[in-house]
Amino acid sequence: MSKKELLLGNEAVARGLYEAGVRVVSSYPGTPSTEITENAAKYDEIYCEWAPNEKVAMEVASGASFGGARSFCAMKHVGLNVAADPLFTMSYIGVNGGMVIGVADDPGMHSSQNEQDSRHYARASKTPMLEPADSAECRDFAKLAYDLSEQFDVPFILRLTTRIAHSRSLVELGERQERELKPYEKNPAKNVMLPAFAKPKHVKVEERTVALRQWAETSGINVVEDNGAKVGVIVEGAVYQYAHEALGDSVNYLKLGMLWPLPDQLLKDFAAANEKVYVIEELDDVVESHCKSLGLTVTGKDLFPRCGEFSQKIIRKLMKGEDPEFDTLDEAIPGRPPVMCCGCPHRGLFYALKKAKVYVSGDIGCYTLGASAPLSAMDTCVCMGASISALHGYNKARGEEAEKKSVAVIGDSTFIHSGVTSLIDIAYNRSNSVVIILDNSITGMTGHQQNPTTGYTIKGDPTSAVNLEALCHAIGINRVRVVDPYDLPAVQQALKEELDAEEPSVIISRRPCALLKYVKHKPALTVDTDSCIGCKACLGIGCPAISIRDGKACIDRTQCVGCGVCESLCPKKAIGGAAE
């Protein structure tokens, strides 16, 4: 027997890519999809890269497919919005080498700004979608998707949710099957989507959908588990596991492995074979609506919520009326929200923004935590890159007064992702906006990925690095300056001068993330309890290492990395000196 390993769903997808003979992977990191690409990069046989954004990544994958290679791109659900443009037309064009798009949804929003359901994209773009229910299926479905992609001449979407992507279960490893590059033949009628060529392609897309639906009916990708019960449940992905946990063999299951196109006849037969049928699906009523469009009587969102992540508990409660027994303490338990890490270079900058009482147009990254108390220095946060363009719009709406009291904050990776075009808008259409690029030399929130500003590739090889100062100058920003966010007075000075300036400006707040391995930490700071007057000024920066014990400030030596930002806040100079 070959070796069984306990793999994360994302690792198992990467294993599937390896075994399927994939040659090219291009992705942008996004929780919970990131580890697919990180693990694919461990295989020497696969060319892997971090692209500047998801649209670029999908276009790279489509180019590799034109070139005859099996290709892949991964993204989180909101990343698919960015990549939607190539998606809809690649559905018309189809593939040469097989192409698969990995997309990871985040029901429960563990680490996301919305709870969108990517299954809608499959239907909207007429792109077939598979959804695995454990790590073994992650590997199997990834491999299968390549065979189907080439058979039906269409990219496939492999949809995961957080609990599949970030759960480990056992996978039996297989061998890689090398694939020769398919020959490239020039074929504009297939690959150049001018209206004249796209019109007949649309007809083919509709014919392909009929063929895919037929395949979904009979291939065994959608499985009926007949337990001789009178009640049937239609489930997919993680919900299949929750349902099995909650209901065991007291119901019959129709486990969907292919979420688009759905198997009409199979759904009708399953409904006919059961006295009552439930559709249990997280997020939207995609499967339920389809069943109802077929005239089937099913129970779905009348019973189950549209919001949040499901579990065995929800299913037990709603279908069996069972509530668990458990103990709970009478006392209130204070929450523990995520915070900026000790030594985080964003902390000093956000403290300065709070003190300056400016409107802060925010963006996506670790620094979004600057919105939380006690820093509370963020007014809006929409999507990747929106900080800069939304600030421009805010200033155009409110005029000069607003320009003097507003900034945008955006990380280095997010700036490259989609902030550059927004900054071009500021330069071109002239708002006297202040944009702060928080350059911590890494893509932080998703767990330290390289990006075009860091000078290293995904494999750790040196490469060219975007020169942010030169880039800003080149697009028409004359005022560009760099500050060290550990130096609070310098940050405050820069902020004041740039807000007063009569033209657009960029402040680059530059210091590497404190969690990077090469960053050397200073010894933990200590508090001189004789000098400390317990004024709590040091608590204002929201550092998790600082607390009050017996009325005096106290620094946790296991957490403090000696960044010194708190030192400059103490009116009595009580903080300093490393511990013995």
Place this chain on the structure above:
Amino acid sequence: MSNGKSVMIVGVGGQGTLLASRLLGAAMTAKGFDVKVSEVHGMSQRGGSVVTYVRYGEKVYSPIIEEGEADIILAFEQLEAARYLPYLKKGGAVVVNTQKMDPMPVVTGAAQYPEGVLDAIAAKGVQVLAVDALSLAEQAGSVKAVNVVLIGAMAKSLQQDPEVWLQAIEETVPAKFLEMNRKAFQLGFDAV
């Protein structure tokens, strides 16, 4: 899940709870169980409350643990033990590090860190196995070994033979820290 167990590992992002769940998963796989481990990455890693679930048995379906389902809660911090107490099965046990870490609402004065958390949990009839993992980690040679001390305590509470664990540790930690980690594991194992 006959012979199986559901173990919840809770703590503060950055304390090394993921290592504990991976080691438990690896050790139970080596013993021939079906295993599922559920981790949450990303936002909540950063100083927030973190949870991982490990479930093993003949056949495991759901990767997550719900209220009233955990056989054991391994808590890296007192307040986190209290927060997740509802997930413990009646008759279950809590293995807990006595260390306290103030969450941001306590730091800012918006809330108070409750007193006597462990006594309150024990008063519910729950078996509480308290370990001063920070002191034991220092004794082993580094405050960073808190997680391995707690893994030792968990292994003992699951009535597991230390050998399979020590092997899992050997395969996971860098060679230069191996001796320190072995010592930390043993100190935790002997502490409960």
